[in-house]
Amino acid sequence: MKFVDEATIEVIAGKGGNGASSFRREKFIPKGGPDGGDGGRGGTIYAIADRNINTLVDYRYARMHRAKNGENGRGSDQYGAAAPDITLRVPVGTIVFDAETGEQLYDLDKHQEKVTLAAGGSGGLGNLHFKSSTNRAPRQWTPGTEGEQRKLRLELKVLADVGLLGMPNAGKSTLISKISNARPKIADYPFTTLHPNLGVVRTSESRSFVVADIPGLIEGASEGAGLGHLFLRHLSRTRVLLHLVDVASPDPDLDPVEQAVADARAIVEELRLYDTELYEKPRWLVLNKFDMVPDPEDLKRRFCEALGWTGPVFGISALNGEGTQELIWQLQDWLDAENRKSHLAQDQADGSYVADDPRFDATRNDA
Structure with missing residues (x-):
C-alpha cells in the first residue's frame, strides 16, 4: 500500500429539513389545529482514529465527502427523518488543520478517539410549535439550517517510542x-x-x-x-x-x-x-x-x-x-x-x- 501522510479534503454536512405548515383535517373535527412536523437533522461528518490504518492514501483520491440532507416535516405530526452520519476512519496520530486558516483543530492520538469535522444542520420547526391561546391557527414554520462546510488538511505523525x-x-x-x-x-x-x-x-x-x-x-x-x-x-x-x-x-x-x-x-x-x-x-x-x-x-x-x-x-x-x-x-x-x-x-x-x-x-x- 502506498504511504501517504498528507491529504486535503472537503467536508460538507447535510442541511436540516424544513418544518411543515399543516392543519388537521378530519371529518367531524372542524377545528383540528396545526399538525405540521419538524424537519430532520442533516448528516454530520465525524473522524475516528483507527490503529488498523497506517496511511491517508484513501483521502488522496476521495477528497469530497458530502452528507445527505434531512427530510422535510409533513402533516399529521410527521417529523422528517434524520440523515445518516458519515464517519471517516483515519490513522492514529492524524492531525486535522483548517486548510484556509492553518489552525489546528484536532489531534487524534488515541485509538477510537472521535471528533466532529462538520456538524449537520438542525431541522426546522413545524407550525405545531407556534400554536398558542392567541394564535390558534399558526402558519409559521422555519427552514432547516445549513450544515457546516470546511476544507481540511490531514497530516499524519506516526506514533513511536x-x-x-x-x-x-x-x-x-x-x-x-x-x-x-x-x-x-x-x-x-x-x-x-x-x-x-x-x-x-x-x-x-x-x-x-x-x-x-x-x-x-x-x-x-x-x-x-x-x-x-x-x-x-x-x-x-x-x-x-x-x-x-x-x-x-x-x-x-x-x-x-x-x-x-x-x-x-x-x-x-x-x-x-x-x-x-x-x-x-x-x-x-x-x-x-x-x-x-x-x-x-x-x-x-x-x-x-x-x-x-x-x-x-x-x-x-x-x-x-x-x-x-x-x-x-x-x-x-x-x-x-x-x-x-x-x-x-x-x-x-x-x-x-x-x-x-x-x-x-x-x-x-x-x-
Whole structure:
C-alpha cells in the first residue's frame, strides 16, 4: 500500500429539513389545529482514529465527502427523518488543520478517539410549535439550517517510542529489520527508504516498544533537500532519538572519525533548523558498522572526543547484530523509567498517587 501522510479534503454536512405548515383535517373535527412536523437533522461528518490504518492514501483520491440532507416535516405530526452520519476512519496520530486558516483543530492520538469535522444542520420547526391561546391557527414554520462546510488538511505523525535518524546508507533499515518485525527495503545505494517504517521491538513477553525509521537526511534537508524533510514530523512524537552514524568510510584516504563527525554534526544542525523541540529531544548516538573497523573502542573514544559528546553512545553492527541486544535492553529500561515518571506526575496532579503502587517502584523492570 502506498504511504501517504498528507491529504486535503472537503467536508460538507447535510442541511436540516424544513418544518411543515399543516392543519388537521378530519371529518367531524372542524377545528383540528396545526399538525405540521419538524424537519430532520442533516448528516454530520465525524473522524475516528483507527490503529488498523497506517496511511491517508484513501483521502488522496476521495477528497469530497458530502452528507445527505434531512427530510422535510409533513402533516399529521410527521417529523422528517434524520440523515445518516458519515464517519471517516483515519490513522492514529492524524492531525486535522483548517486548510484556509492553518489552525489546528484536532489531534487524534488515541485509538477510537472521535471528533466532529462538520456538524449537520438542525431541522426546522413545524407550525405545531407556534400554536398558542392567541394564535390558534399558526402558519409559521422555519427552514432547516445549513450544515457546516470546511476544507481540511490531514497530516499524519506516526506514533513511536524510538525514532531512527541519520545519513542515507547509515544502516537504519538494516537495524530496524534486525531488532523488530519490520521488513523495509534494504539495498547498497542511498535513499532506499522512501517512507517511514514502523517496527515493534519485543524484549520480553510483557515488554516492548515501537521504533520508527524515516528516509535518510542530507545537508539542507530542513530547507527541502532530499526526502527526509518530508518525514521529520514523524519523529516529533517519539520519546528518544537514535542517531545512527556510519563509522566505516569507503575511502581509505579519509579518516573515518573525521568523516563520521562531519556527518553527525550535519544531522544535528538540520534538526536544530527544522524544529527546536525536536532538536532538544533525548538523543543517543549509535556508531554502526563496527564489524568493519579494526579498533572499535579506540574509534569510539576518538569520535566522542572530536564531537564533544557526553551522552549515551553505543557501538553496533546492524548487519550481524553485534551490540544490538544491549542497545534494545537499555532502551527498554529507559522507556520504562520514563513511563513510571509520567504515571507518577499524572497521579500526583490528579491526587490519586499511592506510595506503594508498583508502577512507581524504580527497582522494577517489568512495568
